[in-house]
Amino acid sequence: MPELPEVETVLRKVTPHIVGRTVRAAHISNPSVIAHPDPSTFLDSLIGRRFVSSSRRGKYLLFHLDSGGLLVLHLRMTGCLVATPRHHADIPHTHLVISLDDGVELRYSDCRRFGRFWLLSENESDSITGMNSLGLEPWDPGMDAMYLHDLMHTSRRSVKECLLDQHIVAGIGNIYSDEILHSSGILPFRKACSLTDDEFMTVASNIKDRLSFFLEKNDISDKDYLIGLGKDYRNTPYLKVYGKGGEPCPNGCGAVLIKTVVGQRGSVYCPRCQK
């Protein structure tokens, strides 16, 4: 479920509760969310370590350990990460609980179990998470019209498929690709190679603009984050097209939004505003 703005929100809400804290214990109740064949090595590398910082790359969360190791998490569709007080009420589908030295518990729940944890030891080259082949971050200064042009102008894929391709720009998912393309006035099924230079510029600008907008809208208090179990993303009141097929275009153009499938993903667009 979560796309970049949601993952960044998870990072911001969880980080203050874990940095500086040491892992006292960890319990895996479902090893399928641990990417390593042997979860006990995962636990061995984690227990006793201190969290020194955290960061994000695309939709991956990175937790840096004092050992020089790196705990990596991808939430995929339904992953939720929350820091709770000790003895907080059980959260359904909890697969990993990391207990910290101040009593806080870092809990991972994931209904569909698509999410994954990895643990990279210091100096271990990362050939397992997929992070090393990610494209630029949306707000990287190099993520501009020329960058998109270079990676997309010979592609026979649709522009939407390219926006969803994490090797091009990291962090865009199905909701925000639709929002970006509506704001850009570009049909999702347009071939990427058909975009003009002006359109590449518009898309580059709207990627930054829309993701910034939704990141800001996702701001949430610690209390409400815990109540919502980290999945109350608060973007829905502000979505213009996603999930709104059959409704009037929010631009007031008079057309009705169309729901279709592009690149195997549900997609909504305005047949009048998007060319």
Place this chain on the structure above:
DNA sequence: GGTGCCCTGTGG
């Protein structure tokens, strides 16, 4: 590049 698959829950 297409397709299936990993899973569970929800809505039509």
Place this chain on the structure above:
DNA sequence: CCACAGGGCACC
């Protein structure tokens, strides 16, 4: 009941 869900991988 089936279709679908905000992700990404392995496999042709």
